[in-house]
Structure formats: C-alpha cells, structure tokens
Amino acid sequence: MSGIVKVKNVFKNYGKVEALRDMSLDFPQGKLTSLLGPSGCGKTTLLKIIAGIIKPDSGEVLVNDQIVKGPGPDRAFVFQDFALLPWANVLRNVAFGLELRKVAISERESIAEKYIEAVGLKGFEKSYPHELSGGMKQRVGLARALSVDAKVLLLDEPFSAVDEQTRRKFQEDLLDLIKKEKKTFIFVTHSIEEAVYVSDQIAILLPRPSRVSEIIKPTNLKNKNPENIRRDPEYLDIVDKIWFSLKTYVE
Amino acid sequence: MKIFGYKVPLMSSLLLWGLLWEIIGRSKLTYFIPSVSEIFLTFLEIYKSDAFVQASTETAYAFFLGSFFSIIIGVPVGILMGKNKIVDDILLPWVNLFISAPLSALVPVLMILFGFGMKAIIITTFLFAVWIIVLNSRAGVMQINRSLVEMAKSFCASNIDSFFKIYFWAALPEIISGIRIGCIRAVKGVVIGQLLISIVGFGALFELYSANFLMSHFWVVIFVLFFMAFTLSEILAYIENKLAYYASNR
Numbered sequence: 001m002s003g004i005v006k007v008k009n010v011f012k013n014y015g016k017v018e019a020l021r022d023m024s025l026d027f028p029q030g031k032l033t034s035l036l037g038p039s040g041c042g043k044t045t046l047l048k049i050i051a052g053i054i055k056p057d058s059g060e061v062l063v064n065d066q067i068v069k070g071p072g073p074d075r076a077f078v079f080q081d082f083a084l085l086p087w088a089n090v091l092r093n094v095a096f097g098l099e100l101r102k103v104a105i106s107e108r109e110s111i112a113e114k115y116i117e118a119v120g121l122k123g124f125e126k127s128y129p130h131e132l133s134g135g136m137k138q139r140v141g142l143a144r145a146l147s148v149d150a151k152v153l154l155l156d157e158p159f160s161a162v163d164e165q166t167r168r169k170f171q172e173d174l175l176d177l178i179k180k181e182k183k184t185f186i187f188v189t190h191s192i193e194e195a196v197y198v199s200d201q202i203a204i205l206l207p208r209p210s211r212v213s214e215i216i217k218p219t220n221l222k223n224k225n226p227e228n229i230r231r232d233p234e235y236l237d238i239v240d241k242i243w244f245s246l247k248t249y250v251e
Numbered sequence: 252m253k254i255f256g257y258k259v260p261l262m263s264s265l266l267l268w269g270l271l272w273e274i275i276g277r278s279k280l281t282y283f284i285p286s287v288s289e290i291f292l293t294f295l296e297i298y299k300s301d302a303f304v305q306a307s308t309e310t311a312y313a314f315f316l317g318s319f320f321s322i323i324i325g326v327p328v329g330i331l332m333g334k335n336k337i338v339d340d341i342l343l344p345w346v347n348l349f350i351s352a353p354l355s356a357l358v359p360v361l362m363i364l365f366g367f368g369m370k371a372i373i374i375t376t377f378l379f380a381v382w383i384i385v386l387n388s389r390a391g392v393m394q395i396n397r398s399l400v401e402m403a404k405s406f407c408a409s410n411i412d413s414f415f416k417i418y419f420w421a422a423l424p425e426i427i428s429g430i431r432i433g434c435i436r437a438v439k440g441v442v443i444g445q446l447l448i449s450i451v452g453f454g455a456l457f458e459l460y461s462a463n464f465l466m467s468h469f470w471v472v473i474f475v476l477f478f479m480a481f482t483l484s485e486i487l488a489y490i491e492n493k494l495a496y497y498a499s500n501r
Contacts, residue, residue: 053401053405072407076406082398087420100412
C-alpha cells in the first residue's frame with residue numbers, strides 16, 4: 001500500500017527547543033493513522049506541518065507526491081478546541097470552508113446540510129456554538145472538515161475537550177465514518193485506548209529528542225464489531241504493550 | 252430596586268434629585284441655580300430659536316463628522332496594528348502618547364493650522380475619539396483565538412477574507428466598546444473645541460448666555476449636552492450587550 005502522505009526528514013525547532021528531529025513517516029491511503037505520545041513529543045507540530053499551517057525548518061512533506069508548500073484543498077483540519085465562529089450558526093460554520101473557497105451559497109449550504117446530518121446534528125442548523133455541548137461543537141468541526149471533501153483529514157486531539165461518554169460514542173461514530181468516507185485520517189491523541197480503538201496504524205512518538213519509536217498495526221480489530229473491540233485480547237495486549245513503552249517517559 | 256414590595260422603575264431616583272434641585276432653586280439660595288421647572292420652561296422657549304437650532308446643528312455636524320472619521324480610520328488602523336507587528340511597533344508609541352496627552356492644549360495649535368472654525372472643531376473631536384478606538388480594536392484583535400486564525404489559514408483563506416470574516420468579527424465586541432468610549436470622548440472634544448474657539452455652536456451659546464448672566468439658558472445647554480451624551484452612550488451600550496452572547500464564548 002502506497003503512502004498518500006509522506007513525511008521526509010522533517011526538522012523543526014522553536015527557538016532552542018527541538019520539536020521534531022529528522023522525522024520520517026508514511027501514512028497509507030484510506031487508513032487511520034494515530035500519532036500517539038506523551039506531551040512534548042511534537043505530535044501536534046507534525047500534524048500542523050502536514051497541514052501546511054507551520055513550516056518545517058528542513059525536510060519535506062508530500063501529499064499525493066506533491067510537496068506541501070502551505071495549506072491546500074487536499075487536506076482539512078479538525079481542531080482540538082473546535083475553532084468555530086461564535087457569531088455564526090451551525091450551518092454557516094459547517095459551510096465556512098466552502099465559503100472561503102468561493103462556492104456559491106446555495107451549493108455550499110446543501111453540501112453542509114448533508115454533512116450536518118451525517119454527523120448527527122440534523123435540526124441544529126440554526127443553533128449557535130454557545131448553545132451546543134462540547135461534543136456537538138466537535139461534530140460541527142468534523143462536518144466542516146468533511147464538507148470540503150479533502151482526501152486527507154487531520155484531527156488534532158479532537159475528543160480531548162469532550163466528556164468520556166460522548167467521547168466513546170464519538171469514537172464509534174468515527175469508525176463508522178471511516179468505512180463510509182474512504183478518506184485518509186491522521187489522528188493525534190494522547191489516549192492509548194483511543195488510539196488502539198480507532199486506528200489501522202499507530203505511530204508511537206517519543207520526546208527528547210522527538211522521534212518515531214515504533215509503528216504498531218493492529219491486524220484484526222477493524223473486522224470486529226465496534227462494541228466488542230474493547231474486550232478483544234489483541235486490543236488489550238496492544239494497550240499494555242504501548243503503556244510499557246511509554247511508561248518511562250511519564251513524569 | 253423595590254420599595255414596600257413595589258418595583259420602582261429605573262432611574263426614578265432622578266426624580267428625587269430633581270425635587271431637591273427644585274427646592275433649592277425656588278428658595279433662591281443662589282442666583283446661579285435656577286429651579287428645574289424654570290430651566291425646563293426656558294428650554295421650551297428657546298429650543299426653536301434660530302441661535303439654538305443653529306448651535307445644535309453645528310454641534311451635531313461636528314460631532315458626527317469627527318466620530319465618523321475616528322471610526323472609519325480608527326477601527327482598520329487598530330485591526331492592522333493587532334495583526335501586524337511592524338505596523339504596531341511604528342504606531343503604538345504615538346497612540347499611547349496621544350491617548351494620555353491633554354489634547355485641549357493642542358486646540359490653539361489646531362486653530363492656527365485649520366482656522367477658527369468648523370474644521371478645527373471637527374479635528375479636535377476626531378483627536379479626542381480616535382485613540383481609544385484604535386487601542387480597543389487592537390486589543391480585540393490581539394485576544395483572538397489562535398485556532399480561528401489557523402482554521403482560516405487551513406482552508407486557504409485570502410488575506411481580505413480573514414480580515415473581514417475572522418478578525419473584524421472576532422474583535423467586534425471590543426471595537427464596539429471602543430466606539431462607545433470614543434463617542435463619549437468625542438462629545439467632550441466637540442464641547443471643548445467649541446468653548447476654546449467659542450464662535451460656533453454651543454460654545455458661542457455658552458459665551459453669550461454666561462456673559463449676559465442668563466443662568467437658566469446656560470443650564471439648558473448643559474442639560475441638553477448631558478442628555479445627548481448619556482443617550483448616545485446608552486444606545487451603544489445596548490448594542491454592546493447584544494454582542495455579549497459571543498464575547499464570552501470566543
């Protein structure tokens with residue numbers, strides 16, 4: 001399987017702090033890859049470099065064999081703190097990516113309506129962000145990223161500001177969505193369970209200096225019923241294994 | 252406020268103060284304080300007079316032009332300062348200098364530069380109002396949620412789009428409160444300008460009435476000015492309130 005996103009020898013420093021050192025990583029098409037690691041391992045930095053929001057000091061990122069020079073229509077970003085326009089309703093927020101791409105209003109609203117329904121927010125089109133719960137806000141963020149129809153979706157700890165129950169429901173919905181949408185997902189998280197639950201491939205990142213320590217590919221989990229994954233021996237083994245390799249880096 | 256279980260309408264305390272004033276005025280304690288009823292009657296008598304109408308229109312004209320320019324110049328400059336470090340470094344010392352400076356001292360210079368008339372008053376009004384509008388717009392932009400900026404960037408927003416669709420709206424609550432304070436300062440500017448130049452608008456009236464010891468006339472002008480400034484401030488505070496729903500949720 002070829003990598004649709006390729007990160008090649010990327011370096012990034014913030015002043016004296018080394019965020020990324022010689023990072024190379026491949027992301028296979030149509031799969032969900034998690035970037036998992038303790039805080040300070042540069043996972044969000046890497047994601048923003050792939051998005052083109054941050055420029056690397058050296059090295060390059062290829063998306064579909066094109067070198068990334070900045071943000072592009074082939075990628076869409078889901079933010080940890082949702083990044084919704086507080087002065088706009090759900091419909092406009094979801095359509096905002098298309099609005100910036102100069103899509104006509106009737107067209108973008110019909111696309112937005114479709115994705116509002118897909119993420120389970122039908123009936124909330126006219127609501128404002130401050131009237132929604134954290135989980136619903138992130139559904140808006142997800143619908144906005146989906147509606148621009150990018151090949152690659154970049155998710156920066158999308159569920160970290162959401163309560164545990166909502167988070168589980170969200171993870172199940174995400175599995176469903178991955179099957180339907182056939183997009184490439186790159187998913188930053190610091191939750192081991194979450195990474196194992198949703199991923200086809202998990203890249204473990206370690207800090208100081210930041211590097212990819214190993215790549216784990218659960219083989220059998222995706223074919224299981226989402227409700228049984230958390231009881232599966234393979235799931236439990238992988239969670240344990242990751243915890244043992246990360247343990248020494250947690251203060 | 253409630254008295255004996257009855258809800259008393261807002262600002263009814265003013266009635267009490269008005270009553271006290273009336274008593275003092277009627278007791279003829281001092282020549283300088285005529286009774287409220289006398290001031291009101293004077294108002295009814297003079298509000299249609301040519302001098303009063305002309306003074307009002309001149310004052311309103313100077314006030315609106317001064318405020319208008321301070322808003323259409325102050326808001327974009329403030330947003331640019333908040334967005335761009337270089338612009339900020341160049342302009343901030345000047346803004347800080349002028350916001351703390353006693354601007355009345357500049358009025359004589361303005362008179363020399365722009366003549367003894369309307370132009371100097373409009374510019375005085377502008378100078379009183381513009382700095383706080385700049386600073387507030389700047390502050391509004393600087394507190395903007397970085398994620399919103401990155402979001403716009405990630406969807407390839409043009410500079411113009413991010414200016415009008417993100418920065419302006421994100422800073423709007425601060426901009427409106429800047430405009431509110433700016434307009435209050437503009438009222439001060441227009442009055443101080445007119446007093447110092449004193450041949451146009453209410454400045455001329457003040458001069459005329461006080462020179463002739465027409466105390467109730469004098470008070471009418473003061474009441475009208477206070478009332479105008481207060482009403483304006485309340486209207487803008489109302490608009491500010493309307494935006495509060497997202498100001499606290501940004």
